Amino acid sequence: MDIKEIQNLIKFVAKSGASEVKLEMDDVKITIRTGGTDSKSESTTYVQQIPMGQPVAQAPAALAPVAPAAIESPEASDDSKYITIKSPIIGTFYRKPSPDKPVFVEVGTSIAEGDVLCVIEAMKLFNEIESEVSGKIVKILVDDSSPVEFDQPLFLVDPS
Known part of the structure; x- marks a missing residue:
């Protein structure tokens, strides 16, 4: 499978x-x-x-299931104007295509639909995660080389 x-x-x-x-x-x-x-x-x-x-x-x-951390803070209301890009798969999040290459995006980077934002390694396969929206990266929500779950928020994008 x-x-x-x-x-x-x-x-x-x-x-x-x-x-x-x-x-x-x-x-x-x-x-x-x-x-x-x-x-x-x-x-x-x-x-x-x-x-x-x-x-x-x-x-x-x-x-055993791991309960997601409760993320209810005053910042949450400020983030409502942003689009959240979520992980489509379970795996390990990487900001670079390889250790000797530069990161795909930084905070403040303008992105367009289809731009590669990161890669997620799952079962020895590196899956490029492309943007489905255009805008500007406001926040990167995951550390490099961190495990991510399905539907976990990865980036906040300002669509304006």
């Missing part, structure tokens, strides 16, 4: 309104849980690679 299939499955489950979906295949075990159908629902996804020939066992305790 490749990353695109997993992304499509997550989107499908989120739109369907199901509260939990479990999928077990020969080498992959996926559990997707959603908090409900309201706009503030929480979504948790686990993907576990299982070596071929190994019996499928109970998921280890290390896969």
Whole structure:
């Protein structure tokens, strides 16, 4: 199962309104849980690679869900005029295409639709994340080389 299939499955489950979906295949075990159908629902996804020939066992305790940090501050109301660019996949966020290259964008960089903003490495594949909006980068919300979750905010963009 490749990353695109997993992304499509997550989107499908989120739109369907199901509260939990479990999928077990020969080498992959996926559990997707959603908090409900309201706009503030929480979504948790686990993907576990299982070596071929190994019996499928109970998921280890290390896969316990991590509660997202509450981000309610006075700044939140100021950020409402900005567009949030979110992670389309789970992986590791990188601001540069490689360690010896310059970063894709900085705060204050003007961007257009289709510009590469970062790369997210998932299962040894480096996925370029392109902008779907034009504007100016106001804030970078994730540190370089940090793990990111599906739908986690990465950048704030001023569309004006």
